[in-house]
Amino acid sequence: MRRHAPFAADAGSLYSPAAMLQSHHPDDPSQDPPKAPVSPVYTGQPIVLIGLMGAGKSTVGRRLAARLQLPFVDADTEIESAAGMSITDIFERFGEAHFRDGERRVIARLIDGTPKVIATGGGAFINEETRALILDQALAIWLDADTAILADRVKRRDTRPLLRGKNPKAVLAELARVRNPIYALAPVRVPSHHAPHEHTVLQIMKALGL
Ligand SMILES: Nc1ncnc2c1ncn2[C@@H]1O[C@H](COP(=O)(O)OP(=O)(O)O)[C@@H](O)[C@H]1O
Numbered sequence: 090m091r092r093h094a095p096f097a098a099d100a101g102s103l104y105s106p107a108a109m110l111q112s113h114h115p116d117d118p119s120q121d122p123p124k125a126p127v128s129p130v131y132t133g134q135p136i137v138l139i140g141l142m143g144a145g146k147s148t149v150g151r152r153l154a155a156r157l158q159l160p161f162v163d164a165d166t167e168i169e170s171a172a173g174m175s176i177t178d179i180f181e182r183f184g185e186a187h188f189r190d191g192e193r194r195v196i197a198r199l200i201d202g203t204p205k206v207i208a209t210g211g212g213a214f215i216n217e218e219t220r221a222l223i224l225d226q227a228l229a230i231w232l233d234a235d236t237a238i239l240a241d242r243v244k245r246r247d248t249r250p251l252l253r254g255k256n257p258k259a260v261l262a263e264l265a266r267v268r269n270p271i272y273a274l275a276p277v278r279v280p281s282h283h284a285p286h287e288h289t290v291l292q293i294m295k296a297l298g299l
């Protein structure tokens with residue numbers, strides 16, 4: 090795994106003074122590139138959330154990015170924009186393999202070395218090429234929740250083609266059996282319980298030493 094030089098510790102501030110000095114727009118802070126928080130653990134790579142459907146990658150990821158003042162991007166939303174249609178339509182019209190190909194290409198584009206939070210779709214990290222890229226160039230965080238919690242959460246939206254017309258708990262249990270050993274390759278695992286999103290955000294920040 091590629092190692093990144095840690096930013097200098099700066100007591101009292103989350104942000105690197107060195108990064109601030111590199112601004113190309115001294116008169117317009119809104120033009121500055123995002124600055125990675127300073128931590129002895131987190132060293133500025135893109136943070137990539139992985140885990141099963143319903144784990145909270147999209148909703149927790151957005152809140153985590155806001156908290157860290159980093160850009161947030163949801164890979165599923167990017168795939169939908171690139172395709173000009175919903176994930177459900179991509180699956181129906183072109184099949185899962187086509188979706189997986191788009192997913193692989195979109196995530197490769199999103200991991201560009203700049204600090205940001207990326208929420209992936211649950212299957213992204215299962216692709217060998219995507220997994221290798223994430224493990225090498227990003228910091229993968231596995232949001233891990235029980236099947237019962239996941240099944241309860243995914244009931245809220247009918248946007249997941251793998252669950253449509255099926256028993257969500259049974260599908261998620263089978264996906265957990267196959268995928269959890271692969272998600273476990275992530276260097277960081279954060280449990281996602283019945284608790285507010287902010288609780289998981291704080292757990293992630295703690296795991297990152299922030
Ligand atoms: N503590 C929590 N952590 C994550 N998601 C939660 C939590 N509590 C409720 N949810 C809800 O679970 C649903 C699934 O979350 P989402 O972020 O879309 O998961 P994913 O992107 O991993 O499939 C959303 O409706 C979200 O608001």
Ligand SMILES: O=C(O)C1=C[C@@H](OP(=O)(O)O)[C@@H](O)[C@H](O)C1
Pocket residue numbers: 140141142143146147165176209210211212213248249250251
């Ligand atoms: O687990 C999966 O294979 C999928 C998860 C979904 O994203 P979420 O994990 O955000 O629900 C979405 O990418 C697609 O429906 C397939």
Ligand SMILES: [Mg+2]
Pocket residue numbers: 146147148165208209210
């Ligand atoms: Mg999501």
